[in-house]
Amino acid sequence: MPDTHLSIRIDLANGNRIGPGKIALLEAIQATGSISGAARALEMSYRRAWLLVEEINNTLSEPAVTAEMGGRSGGGASVTPAGEKIVDLYRKIETNARSSAGTEFRALGKLIRRGK
Amino acid sequence: MPDTHLSIRIDLANGNRIGPGKIALLEAIQATGSISGAARALEMSYRRAWLLVEEINNTLSEPAVTAEMGGRSGGGASVTPAGEKIVDLYRKIETNARSSAGTEFRALGKLIRRGK
Numbered sequence: 001m002p003d004t005h006l007s008i009r010i011d012l013a014n015g016n017r018i019g020p021g022k023i024a025l026l027e028a029i030q031a032t033g034s035i036s037g038a039a040r041a042l043e044m045s046y047r048r049a050w051l052l053v054e055e056i057n058n059t060l061s062e063p064a065v066t067a068e069m070g071g072r073s074g075g076g077a078s079v080t081p082a083g084e085k086i087v088d089l090y091r092k093i094e095t096n097a098r099s100s101a102g103t104e105f106r107a108l109g110k111l112i113r114r115g116k
Numbered sequence: 117m118p119d120t121h122l123s124i125r126i127d128l129a130n131g132n133r134i135g136p137g138k139i140a141l142l143e144a145i146q147a148t149g150s151i152s153g154a155a156r157a158l159e160m161s162y163r164r165a166w167l168l169v170e171e172i173n174n175t176l177s178e179p180a181v182t183a184e185m186g187g188r189s190g191g192g193a194s195v196t197p198a199g200e201k202i203v204d205l206y207r208k209i210e211t212n213a214r215s216s217a218g219t220e221f222r223a224l225g226k227l228i229r230r231g232k
Contacts, residue, residue: 003129008213012228013119061229082227089220096220097124097213104205104212111198112128113177 004105008094016059023090025052026083029065035077120221122214132175139206141168142199145181151193
């Protein structure tokens with residue numbers, strides 16, 4: 001099952017969640033330097049990207065993303081050290097989970113119907 | 117962060133997904149002996165539970181749930197050995213993922229805002 005893929009979701013004590021979508025958004029902001037660029041890269045509306053960024057920031061004691069509103073450049077955004085830490089911790093948890101699941105993945109693969 | 121909770125989602129090679137909702141449904145069918153009982157236990161509509169069972173069954177080379185339609189008892193359902201295996205593998209992957217993530221969870225806890 002080369003394409004079977006494990007992703008993780010973290011349900012936080014304060015009721016919020018961190019999953020693959022929010023982490024991909026933070027990484028896309030790092031890569032593109034703006035929320036609009038990240039939204040385009042992920043084929044997501046600008047509005048949705050903004051709402052997700054707000055949700056992430058509200059979850060943390062320090063914001064993960066700081067954005068310049070407007071301005072000549074259209075407003076850039078950057079991922080803060082706290083945001084980088086979240087991405088890093090999430091990817092570590094995911095890598096550990098994947099590398100510890102090899103046997104179960106192979107067993108699961110045998111139970112899955114191939115094709116569509 | 118006593119309540120921070122990790123759950124996993126498996127994106128299968130055939131395009132389907134197995135996550136905490138479907139696994140909880142299989143477990144509730146095991147516990148209650150019917151899809152309607154499981155739907156009640158999970159506060160889900162009967163229709164939604166049926167659709168999820170169909171989705172799970174379509175994913176696998178053998179069905180995970182067999183149901184008696186109608187009949188005097190209103191129709192019982194049971195989880196097949198293939199279904200039990202899926203639940204077991206999922207829970208194992210989850211347990212491994214959780215137990216390997218202690219350090220990262222503590223680090224994550226420090227970045228999270230408390231309360232609502």
